[in-house]
Amino acid sequence: MVLCPVIRKLVGKRVVLASASPRRQEILNSAGLRFEVVPSRFKETLDKAAFSTPYEYALETAKQKALEVANRMNKKDFRSPDVVIGADTIVSVDGQILEKPADKQHAYSMLSRLNGKEHSVFTGVAIVLCSTKDKQLETEVFEFYEETKVKFSDLSEELLWEYIHSGEPMDKAGGYGIQSLGGMLVEYVHGDFLNVVGFPLNHFCKKLVELYYPPSKDAIHHVKHDSVPSVETFEVLSDEESGSSNSTQQNVTSMLKGESAFSCGDPGSLRKKEVAQHVSGEPMANCSENVENQAPFPTILIELLDGFKASKAMFVACKLKVFDLLKGKDILKAKDVAAHINASVCGIERLLDACTALELLNKTNEGYSNTELANKFLVSDSEYSLHGFIIHANDYVWQFFTHLESAVKEGTNQNHQIFEKKAQNLFQDTFYHSRETKLRFMNAMHCIIKVTARDVATAFDLSGFRSACDLGGCTGALAHVLVQEYPDLHVTVFELPDVIENISCFQPLGQGSSRITFTPGDFFKDNIPKADLYILSRILHDWSDDKIDILLSKISDTCKPGSGLLLAEMVLDKKRRHGRSAWLQSLNMLVQTEGKERSCFEYRCLLERHGFRNVQIVQTGNWLDAILCTKC
Numbered sequence: 001m002v003l004c005p006v007i008r009k010l011v012g013k014r015v016v017l018a019s020a021s022p023r024r025q026e027i028l029n030s031a032g033l034r035f036e037v038v039p040s041r042f043k044e045t046l047d048k049a050a051f052s053t054p055y056e057y058a059l060e061t062a063k064q065k066a067l068e069v070a071n072r073m074n075k076k077d078f079r080s081p082d083v084v085i086g087a088d089t090i091v092s093v094d095g096q097i098l099e100k101p102a103d104k105q106h107a108y109s110m111l112s113r114l115n116g117k118e119h120s121v122f123t124g125v126a127i128v129l130c131s132t133k134d135k136q137l138e139t140e141v142f143e144f145y146e147e148t149k150v151k152f153s154d155l156s157e158e159l160l161w162e163y164i165h166s167g168e169p170m171d172k173a174g175g176y177g178i179q180s181l182g183g184m185l186v187e188y189v190h191g192d193f194l195n196v197v198g199f200p201l202n203h204f205c206k207k208l209v210e211l212y213y214p215p216s217k218d219a220i221h222h223v224k225h226d227s228v229p230s231v232e233t234f235e236v237l238s239d240e241e242s243g244s245s246n247s248t249q250q251n252v253t254s255m256l257k258g259e260s261a262f263s264c265g266d267p268g269s270l271r272k273k274e275v276a277q278h279v280s281g282e283p284m285a286n287c288s289e290n291v292e293n294q295a296p297f298p299t300i301l302i303e304l305l306d307g308f309k310a311s312k313a314m315f316v317a318c319k320l321k322v323f324d325l326l327k328g329k330d331i332l333k334a335k336d337v338a339a340h341i342n343a344s345v346c347g348i349e350r351l352l353d354a355c356t357a358l359e360l361l362n363k364t365n366e367g368y369s370n371t372e373l374a375n376k377f378l379v380s381d382s383e384y385s386l387h388g389f390i391i392h393a394n395d396y397v398w399q400f401f402t403h404l405e406s407a408v409k410e411g412t413n414q415n416h417q418i419f420e421k422k423a424q425n426l427f428q429d430t431f432y433h434s435r436e437t438k439l440r441f442m443n444a445m446h447c448i449i450k451v452t453a454r455d456v457a458t459a460f461d462l463s464g465f466r467s468a469c470d471l472g473g474c475t476g477a478l479a480h481v482l483v484q485e486y487p488d489l490h491v492t493v494f495e496l497p498d499v500i501e502n503i504s505c506f507q508p509l510g511q512g513s514s515r516i517t518f519t520p521g522d523f524f525k526d527n528i529p530k531a532d533l534y535i536l537s538r539i540l541h542d543w544s545d546d547k548i549d550i551l552l553s554k555i556s557d558t559c560k561p562g563s564g565l566l567l568a569e570m571v572l573d574k575k576r577r578h579g580r581s582a583w584l585q586s587l588n589m590l591v592q593t594e595g596k597e598r599s600c601f602e603y604r605c606l607l608e609r610h611g612f613r614n615v616q617i618v619q620t621g622n623w624l625d626a627i628l629c630t631k632c
């Protein structure tokens, strides 16, 4: 696979697809790209007359879609994306641009216009590279377009209407989907088929090659071979991470000098040797044959094999407060870090180097320093610190995962392994079994809620509600964001008495606290306060359907018609590759709790059987998704 390595260049970067199109997601997924989906809110209403060609219109729309998402994420998020991809597909016929039809009649007029003729499908793509300086977003936009010609057969009115009634045309440019039933309308396609479907993958990969391996004059000049190597040569070299085109070039140069740029044990070394043969004069055919015959390198498996080591390295560095130390000191040598935290120099050096490889630290000749990411999230007293959550993962969750095999075999949590007795009461006997574990758990929840609360609070417009009750609202972190966002809202945090006793450790959290009340109680046993809006943030995933039925029926009985219920959960979605956190979290629920993560459909069923309707979901792009419904 020649193009594979260039996709791999994006591994470790936060890549965002600024598109709601399921086709684009599927095309990029199947190319092995890992990305998040944050649909753009840019309205596709640019004045078409202002563009001299249809593709300029598609390019500008694609660019605006991507920039809107980059800007929004930079404002809202804690970690700005590295790359945002936007795309816009249009159909052009007789000088007219066709987008998605507004209704069936509109679809009919589009399809009639395409009937029996050749038209062009243009997809404009914008790749926006993002960086931040003093919290200001800086962007560099790379754009390209692809044109594919498509010809429709002569189609009868009857067939067109039958097609329209299938519902397929409605969310597709030109009113057809070539990949599905619409394929029957098409006589021929000249050009990239995937471009018609919504994303020109081949051109995209070529663009990435240009971006990540700009062919350097020197490198080409050095190669003593009749045919100047195409860019593919650079792609093959890229298999061994060189980090920059410069070092790629160095590798080529050093191989020409007869030096080996790659170590023997290196999994990529076989490929490198073949390339070395090629650049030193072996016939190209041998080289490409060898490369073709080789099984693709299972990078993803290596990443998974390394996953637990990477987690543990970060956990231990947090536990030893390495990031706290470096925040105060700017740059330290390994021996100074070791002295401060009373650890061995050789051990600390390895840990710091691993953290550097994981991009949590920077390393120079002077020593180690925190990356921006570490300063923001790993330092224990930073505003959006995840330190507490990481310590909980290290000290508590890690132990449970060592019993994953039993959990899978038994189909139940492993509290009995850790606490040597089956938990009668899930929270009291586990997370809250001592003051220390309780505070650690509360701190972990506090950390997660702080980093997700704003997205959850603003996923829907909640300004119509005057009172809210956050059931199991822990330290009140979500309540604080809600009262900041909605000046007329009063929030009651309903929590177990012994949790409320300890909330002072996590206060104050900001303005508006006079509109927050903490009310002690157990939502399974006690009456719950009256409110216009109920909130269950990361509650339902702890419980079985039976327990959820008890809770939802209690909320349903207490609230008036028109009241809202807001859930914040990781929603399972097979189509979302970036949703892997939710699937792993569901395993976490298996080892630790009585619950699981659920799909949107499962939540809808649970909610509807208790009289909640109009169930809407917003994928916030953050850890938690938001679901809002209304009591009928």
Ligand SMILES: Cc1cn([C@@H]2O[C@H](COP(=O)(O)OP(=O)(O)OP(=O)(O)O)[C@@H](O)[C@H]2O)c(=O)[nH]c1=O
Binding pocket: 018, 019, 020, 021, 022, 023, 024, 039, 040, 044, 065, 087, 088, 089, 090, 091, 100, 121, 171, 172, 173, 174, 176, 177, 178, 179, 182, 196, 197, 198, 199
């Ligand atoms: C011609 C054709 C188009 N499409 C879809 O048409 C939408 C175009 O609309 P867009 O405005 O470019 O994208 P969108 O779906 O509104 O998403 P977004 O990027 O969020 O604007 C995209 O979906 C494409 O797949 C197909 O699925 N098959 C086809 O044969």
